[in-house]
Amino acid sequence: MSFLRRQLLLAAAATAFGLASSAYAADPAKTDLTLGATAGYNYDVLKLAIAPQLEKEGYTVKLVEFNDYVQPNMALAQGSLDANLFQHIAYLNRFKEDQKLALTDLVQSTTAPMGIYSENITALADLPEGARVTLPNDPSNLARALQLLVQQELITVKPDVDPLRVSERDVVDNPKKLRFVPIEAAQLPRTLGDAAIAIVPGNFATSAGLKFTSALALENPPVNYQQVVAVRSEDADKPWAQDLKNAFRSEFFKAALDEHFPGYTRPAGL
Structure with a gap:
């Protein structure tokens, strides 16, 4: 040829x-x-x-x-x-x-959107007072997870805080007294059996076999x-x-x- x-x-x-x-x-x-x-x-x-x-x-x-x-x-x-x-x-x-x-x-x-997952409840309205919430421990994704909780009206944060830098100290209203437990993001799917809810970044959710359709809530990620x-x-x-x-x-x-x-x-x- x-x-x-x-x-x-x-x-x-x-x-x-x-x-x-x-x-x-x-x-x-x-x-x-x-x-x-x-x-x-x-x-x-x-x-x-x-x-x-x-x-x-x-x-x-x-x-x-x-x-x-x-x-x-x-x-x-x-x-x-x-x-x-x-x-x-x-x-x-x-x-x-x-x-x-x-x-x-x-x-x-x-x-892949960040989502709220649970093996213990079927709706966020069922979250008990003092529920254990696992979420990413790196500052950027922690802020993202807290913003997702704000969107779901579970917490309120300071109105003047940078949304990309929100941390636990910026939470001003937590009516259910949720207990936040920051975890290495890759380990979050493993906490589903113990935590009331886990807030998992999309890549680690999919690698753990979690389906977006099973999430209690999903973010619509901004740019x-x-x-x-x-x-x-x-x-x-x-x-x-x-x-x-x-x-x-x-x-x-x-x-x-x-x-x-x-x-x-x-x-x-x-």
Whole structure:
């Protein structure tokens, strides 16, 4: 088979899979990419919707799974990752400010909403006084969880507090005297048997087999709480990073969301 015919056949195959080669070009200066994500749907997004595109373009893609909200950013800053997918923009901005890291958001991904789950009650109206509530212990997702409780009219917080930085000390009205127990986010699904309710970020809910339809309440995440891909600031404009960015905006990505992630919050424009 001639070289030209082989190239034409490859191009036709790429188009058939929504990977038109004209949209991407592997960075000749960097063809090995290491991408990190938390266990659950973020990892699956990279595996099912992103890696196939990059590999079609000549990249070798390695995926690394994490089970916490600290190591993915530290690994990225230290250079063992090229990009990560696990956090929303509010968390990224606060983390990089606190840790003095030169990281930046590259592109928006799909987002699984945070939800309130229980094995002990069937409605939030049934919460007993003094109920034990487990929720994320990292400041950004703790604020997000408290805001979800505000939306469900279970607590009230100070009216002038930054909604992205709400903490337990900002709660001014707690009529049911709920007892808040901050837990490492990955461990929250395991508390369902003991807690009255657990407030679980979407990625850890899905990785634990929890169904959004079984939640007592789900958030409608604002832009600040939607997942983003992060890279080192110095890499944001490099060709490989732009190829990665384009992969999250492609028709292939949209088709993968339709097939594998129905009901998730989508990036703007998809």
